[in-house]
Amino acid sequence: MNIKKRSRGKNIIRGVLSLCILLALGTVFTGCGQGKQSDPLRWVTYSASGPPLDAKEVIAAANDVSREKIGVTVDLEFQPTEKINLMMASGEYYDMVITSSWLNPFDKNAEKGMYYDITDLVQSETPALYESIGKYWDCARVNGRIMGIPILKDMGAEQMYRLNADYFEGQKGMAIPERLDGFEAVEPYLKAYKEDHPDKYPLAMEKGGPAGYMNFLERIAGGIIVIPYEQDSDIPQAEAIWDCEELMDRFRTLHRWYEAGYIHPDAATIDSTASDRSIPVRFGVAWKGYLGYSDPDYWGFHVKTPSYEGPFLSRQSEQGSMIGISAACSRERAIECLKYIELLSTDRKFRDILAYGIEGKHFNYLENGTVLTTQAGVDRYTVNLYLTGPVVNASVASISRDILGDPDQWEKVYEGYETEGIYSQTRGFYYDTTRKEQIITALQAIYNDYSAELRTGTSDPDVVIPKMRKRMEAAGFDELLADVQEQIDAWFEE
Amino acid sequence: MLPFSAEEELTAEQKSAFSKKTNLIVSLLLVLLILLVSLPVLLVLIVSVSSEQSVVNNGYSFFPDSFSLDAWRYLAHSGMYLARAVFNSFLITAVGTTLGLLIMCPISYALSRKNFRYRNGIMIFLIIPMLFSGGLVSTYMVNTQILHLQNTYLALILPGLCSTWYIMILRNYFQTAVPEAMIEAAMVDGGRQLQIFWRIVLPVSRPVTMTVALFQIFAYWNSWYPSLLYLDSNHTELFPLQYVLVNMQRSIDTLANDAQYISGMQVYTPPAVTVRMVLVVMAILPILIIFPFFHRFLKNGMTIGAVKG
């Protein structure tokens, strides 16, 4: 009797459990539905802070146009990094996704076969798109095949200082040239301000360090190993950061500035200095003719932006923003994706919708062909241009009716890349991390123990770097460096 | 079976082991303690009504140069579907807390019965998930690819429903508050478990159910990570308040940090630091509102002696 009862209870448990498992497995095996043709394309792009308020309306407006022109519509999602990583890691279905050297790593994902190989399709189906990107296709090649679509934007990094011109030129009578001679050339300005304001810190510094301070090097494994742009040898040589004198000097300079009181004592823990608009010297990374730093209404003074180095172009900088088409797409879907990106790359009016919103509501065209955002546009549809399509095909924005943008800005910037650009000599080399991933991960953790204080000048590199070096070497640094060089050598043999 | 007895009429003072003098000293010490504990919270409140410029110049200070309601105004005028978000938060919190209690209380009662045959087995069954978890990816996969919860309210409600931790606390309370003998007696009277649970156990266990409810309410009210994981950006109509606030926070941070990437027009940046504190006040405000109601329940529990007698 007793036994019977007991087994009955157990049976109930068993029954429930197996029912649950059956249900679950049933859904697992059926897999998840794939997009059919004529469904909107699921296009996932990045936004740290959710969608702009009017996103739905703007996307609908863009869909009306694209439906009529090419019969394709999109379902554009703005997702934060965590979600994009998770989506990729869980094998979720999407059609197009943002991918780059800094977010949702392109080389690694392409190597793993996550993206659709568009080498043939893009030439046969969308020649205009193929044409428009030209030599920049190289940064999307993995093992010779094109695995993604580079977004044409500022492809190289131009390093600049942003100086309070009213103070330095007006009050102090110091000239601000078009170009400063290197990273340290800003020192006289810092010194002048510090003498006048002994309690203030003239150089804006946050825990991230100076914007783009390592752009003059090609970086591998998060910047632990670097490849200088200009080298004597035929085959570029990779080196450890502690062997790169130029970088070490930069750290030393920063530390000297820190000691001199040019940098806030808590810089290594500060998130943002944006709210303190009185700071007279800031770092910047942009392109020629960029106006975003210069709004006097915002800053309360005129800003001049002398560049101090660059523009540097490498596979990494060119991969600033790309679109990957999912490997799970059918051929027809992939063609739809390409057609859509082609339309974004060739039709300026259409491109401006996703870039700036709805004409008349979010922005207006000015006489010189640039756009001016309205207050509604600022409040309800502000999107980074590189997130929604080629930047160069969107109209250039003006700051106000007085500070006009240059409609030919991008032609000039791209010409500048040809004439002044400093090109990497690694010829599209990328490091395949899979073999040494454990070492890189461990080194990354070690590097993070020191990096914030190094790049903000808080700690003395001659004290800290030897410690870091010792720990890194114990974690297999030399093995990694040898592997990097081996891959570079193999790349150049081919 | 009257749950209340004459003893209840003793005042708190009479029941207490403290004399008037001890009570006074201890109270003073406690006042000191809560002053210390509340300092940072006070700081949050003050910064939320400080002017941004004052915070930039002097850091977080109890005595700002000037006050300003800019941050609060920003929130009010932000135009983010706030009304809908508040409704969503209420809905999720109410449903989640109620459903959670409805599921957790019965199993806790079952586990509190020493002669329940599967007690140990179920106990192990509950503790394993506390020790081992599949991690974020597999949880995400199950919720989206098997249970298909994405872009529904369920995705925000179901995953937080139960917690072994609370089940244990409920179980311990039931065990201590309701003596075995009483239940035996009720069973001899022919009572079914449901009746015993509903009529005897739940009424005397209000303090614990309400404590758990309180913590669940705030867990739901303040949770935003599931929204980030399971709600796509084109389902803004499902966003709960906290997620809207977190997005607001993040968008202010992005505007402040990489204004250089936004081509063209320099965007108006709201008072970043003070808005952050306003959002914190929004998160803890409900606690201050609900707590007095909750506190009433905490004193009603001490009654079982009468039943036993």
Added chain:
Amino acid sequence: MRGLKSRKKGRTNRELLLFSLPAIVWYVSFCYLPLFGIIFAFKDFTPKPGDPLVKNLFVNSPWVGLKNFSFLFLSSEMPKILFNTLFYNTVFLILGIIIPVFLAIILAEIHSRVFSGLVQVVMVLPYFLSWVIVGYCLYGFLATDEGQVNHILRILGGSAVFWYQSPEYWRFILILTEVWKSTGYSMMIYLCAITSIDRTLYECARLDGATFLQRVRHITLPLLRPTVATIFILRLGSLLASDFGLFYQVPLNSNSLQPVTQTLDVYVYQALMMEANFSYSAAASFLQNIVGCSLLLIANAIIRKLDADSSLM
């Protein structure tokens, strides 16, 4: 009679099982189904978009043995990291029981209910502040130039301390912060447990003329024991896990403080910051879980020997 009794017992068991059923279903779908994630720790997980889960798991992802664990042991600092993790957790475990229990006992005796409620709500407030905010507030106190503490030091004639570059203070600061944030929550739980104690026991004690301390020792503490034991055992289960926010966001990830603030979770986060590798994080948490599980089982066994009623199983 025997038959009747056992029939009744069977019915009771069935009814109680039915009581447990909804929770069991929930646990199966939200805790047990995702458990397959543990095998990520032993795989190089490379899903193909659009493929069904099972194929992604077993066909697309190769087994790699213990390779995913190796990044944990490549760091020469690992002993220090483990020490930090265990040190803080042990301190929190002890303080997290003593302080809240003490406060709860006192608070239960306070005459004014309104005042007692006020204390509770103030104490519990910090629990609802996120670590990021706590980090900002602490910065308000400890910033080198504008911080309140240095401000006071300067008024008193001392010199400013670079708090974020002085690791020697931070063990204390972190412990204080954790106690400040979590005490209210635990206190509520103990306070609630105290209300479950049969009041007539106190009445009798009062009539017998027992002092407050005697009452606490002979009535309150013994009856709180199961709750304390439960919390103790469950917390042992996460001895290798640490509250990431406390150790990363509160010290604002200051490099100089890393010798005293780095715990296992911070290490894993720093290692995977650049590129999310979910197999590696699965490996790390698997390790934490195994250690936690063994500790929990040992603690439970010991407590069962001492006091069967207080053990979990």
